[in-house]
Amino acid sequence: MKRCVAAAALAGWVGLAIQQYLIFYSRWESGASLLGGLISFFSFFTVLTNTLVAVVLSYALVNKDSAAKRFFLAPSTSSGIAVSIVVVSLAYNLLLRHLWQPEGFQFIADELLHDVMPVLFFIYWWRCVPKGSLGLKHIGAWAIYPLVYFAYVLLRGHLLGQYQYPFMDVDTLGYPHVFVNAGGILVGFLLVALVVVGLDKTLKSPRT
Numbered sequence: 001m002k003r004c005v006a007a008a009a010l011a012g013w014v015g016l017a018i019q020q021y022l023i024f025y026s027r028w029e030s031g032a033s034l035l036g037g038l039i040s041f042f043s044f045f046t047v048l049t050n051t052l053v054a055v056v057l058s059y060a061l062v063n064k065d066s067a068a069k070r071f072f073l074a075p076s077t078s079s080g081i082a083v084s085i086v087v088v089s090l091a092y093n094l095l096l097r098h099l100w101q102p103e104g105f106q107f108i109a110d111e112l113l114h115d116v117m118p119v120l121f122f123i124y125w126w127r128c129v130p131k132g133s134l135g136l137k138h139i140g141a142w143a144i145y146p147l148v149y150f151a152y153v154l155l156r157g158h159l160l161g162q163y164q165y166p167f168m169d170v171d172t173l174g175y176p177h178v179f180v181n182a183g184g185i186l187v188g189f190l191l192v193a194l195v196v197v198g199l200d201k202t203l204k205s206p207r208t
Helices: 002-030 034-041 045-059 067-073 075-099 104-128 136-160 175-202
Strands: none
Touching: 002 034, 002 045, 002 104, 045 067, 045 075, 045 104, 045 136, 067 075, 075 104, 075 136, 075 175, 136 175
């Protein structure tokens, strides 16, 4: 199983590295700031969440104990990240996939970050994360992440006039439409979180 986790971690880092390279190359060709490219890279919910996924999988391979390892491998943390990466896949496939047809390395990065890693991490969560400790209280804590991200997107968009996702583009859609879109995604997030909590209780090992 450890080899499978290692392969999943490698796939996650490769997907992130390809996407970072593509952003840097595009910025370099246009003469734009590479620092701005780095900031833009980490302004995507997909990138942030896949980074968390890769970190969890990497810590699962580390033998040395640490506070960071305990935090990321805690069932509540890993489960919250599992919810977020599933939402990444659902949002992309339902709202964004039809808007473009990536090719070459961009296609590889997109498939890794939006389809492959969500499946691999959910399998990791199913097989490796201890079950039986989650409750409804954890869902509220998990929801803080997308809510803070949404606030960041609005602030960044207001200051720079650039929105990371078309369904959050206030300049094009207006605030009411954007809030409706965000509300729909939040509902989806909460539904996925409820499924994860339910599975956690169902898969809990019986007491002996």
